[in-house]
Amino acid sequence: MSELATPRFLDERVAHWAATKPDHEAVSYLSRTWTWVQWHDRIRRVAGALSARGVGHGDVVAFLDKNHPACAEVTLGAASLGAATAIVNFRLAADEIDYVLNDSGAKVLFVGEDLLPAVNAIRDRLPGVSEVVEVKPEGDDEYEAMLAAAAPADRAPDAEPDDTAIVMYSSGTTGKPKGVALTHTNVIAHTVNAFDEWPFDEGDKNLVAMPLFHVGGTSYMQIGLHHGVPSYMTRDVDGAALATGILAGANRTFLVPAVLAKVLEAGPDAVKLFGALKTYAYGASPMPLPLLREALKAWPDTDFIQVYGLTEVCGVVTRLGPEDHRGGDEERIISAGTPIPGVEVRVVDPDTLQDVEPGKQGELWFRTAQLMKGYLNRPEDTAEAVTADGWFRTGDIGRIDADGYVFVEDRIKDMIITGGENVYSIEVERILAEHPAVVEVAVFGVPDEKWGEAVKAVVALEGDGVDEAELIAWARKHLAAYKCPKSVDIIDALPRNPTGKILKKDLRQPHWEGRDRATV
Missing domain, CATH: 3.30.300.30 (ANL, C-terminal domain)
Known part of the structure; x- marks a missing residue:
């Protein structure tokens, strides 16, 4: 896989696997499984359906549901037209959903059947949404009917790698969420850089369990698509769903520490089952050290990888690898690791904007091709977060030790x-x-x-x-x-x-x- 050229568009690798191993498993979800050629066809039909509905370059569609492969299909299909998909947090209250859909300018909304009543209740407050398409977990829905009726469409000739492909909403200091605009280039750079030292073996399968409205879900999903590894997607992040995925052969995953704590609480059978994981990546919140010690002991053959990052950089910017987890250095194990390839880091005094002395605390700044295009329709917020020469001000306070390990120690933002x-x-x-x-x-x-x-x-x-x-x-x-x-x-x-x-x-x-x- 390493001999393949780095793709320029998010749908390129799916097309490649559809051509080179068409009948191999690509994605599994609940009772359904799709091969690469089937999944590629579905993405092309999404593009055709959206194009027929007037969605084109610079437009936005939205997806509101728990985890569902249709979200990834819509994301890739819309992106191939030069359009973006706003992936909406399904946990939001009705007023928050109203704000996100109107702020994003979504023209078409794909919504899960469980959330449709909430959308219907605010439908008159969504003047920009021309159509609502219902999605059900097991199919047999408006979404499947849309695909069946659509003519497949190729990538639009005016699509560019720097087009916004994904919009994720992240709360801001104004109290209103901000849309983080991520391009093809951003997401692909993250996919290539974040797990560059994670070689996949024959028979490996990704467990995609984190919510897709989170970079830990959507960006992680891209790893399997990029490398041609089948992905098993769960609808929920609960013990039964995770266990089903592992029993189906999934052996690589990314989860937040809170999920790991639930597994350890579930008893010896759950602990034994999770021992099948070859790699357990975690992040999005600190791993309590007692929990990490317990996990390392419970799963001696599992490689643990801690990642630190932010939505604005598509996810991961630093990584603490398996060797550091089991190296016995307790100072290092509480660090966020070292910058991944393609990422520069500085520690800056937030008042003077000058680099601090080595080892001293300051605001963590990063520069990388993974950095967002900006906050959607918020040039002033973008200018405040990103310097003229491309450094992203994280708002996190940290330091870097003599060996280059990054320690995240507090947050400027509340x-x-x-x-x-x-x-x-x-x-x-x-x-x-x-x-x-x-x-x-x-x-x-x-x-x-x-x-x-x-x-x-x-x-x-x-x-x-x-x-x-x-x-x-x-x-x-x-x-x-x-x-x-x-x-x-x-x-x-x-x-x-x-x-x-x-x-x-x-x-x-x-x-x-x-x-x-x-x-x-």
Whole structure:
């Protein structure tokens, strides 16, 4: 596979495998399996169907469902027309879905049957969506009918590698999600660089379990497509689905640490089954060191790979390999590893914008071909995040040791990573502040042994009669469940500095005292 030229478009490798091993397994999902030639045909039919609906260069379509191969088919088919697919988080509340679909400018929406009622409820608020196509897990739906009626279409002549192919929404400091525009070039660079030292063997199969609205799902899916390795996609990230995938032969995967914790809790049979994994890559949140030690002991023959990255760089920018996991160096094992090929890193003083001395803390900056085209329709936000010479300002505080290992130690942005999901405190604060009894509020992450971090709120109220349960319920009406506080402290007044700024660090400090945020 290494002798193949690096592709320029996301659909190139699928076409190659369809031509060279047409009858080999490409993708499996629930009870269905497609060969490479079948899957290639489906992608071409998606392109034909979208083209017939007026989707072309620069347009956007959207996909809203739990994991489904149709999401990848739509992504590749639309991208071959020069169009992008906005992959929407299926956990969002109705108001959030409304915002994302309108902000992205989606013309066609593919939606899972379970989520169709939520879309119907806001249909009159989606003037730009010309058609809604229902997708069901087992097929026999509007999507399959669309494909059957479509004439296959080749890649559009005006499609370019720097066209936006994927849009993923990431919450921002304004409290409103931002669309991260990723091009063919970005995604392919990530695919080539992220697992360059991960050789696939005959008979290997990828387990794609992370949600496709997350780079840990969609970018990981690209690994199998690129290398011609069959992918087994689960609909959910639960024990039964993962076990079914492993029993079907999947032996390579990427999962967040919280999933690993559930497996270890499930007992000896689950632990034995997961021992079939040759490679376990993890990231999106720190692996608690006690959990990592337990996992290394439970699966002595599994190669563990930790990755650190961000949506804006398609996923991975640093990697800690198997040899470091079992090397006995506890200082190194809590690092994020070293930059992957094609990635440059700097540690910069966020105030002076000058590089700090070696070993000192600063903001982590990266430069790579994986870096997004920008935030969709937000040139000012893009200019704030990306320097004129192409360095991406992560908002993460870290350092680099003498051997080049990157340590991620805090975050400039008030972002909470819970179970691999990014939650920005200002977004939660905005919702809680709308409660009539809330006078002031601060939201931050606190240690959680299962999820890495949990969302916590501290509020001051006006009057009596409002308790923790009511405030959490209020948040759940307006936000996805994973963004809602797991606990709320009610105090008389929030601490402030002389200029009036809430001292969130003072509120956070007791919860983190004696604990390293990177290893909790």
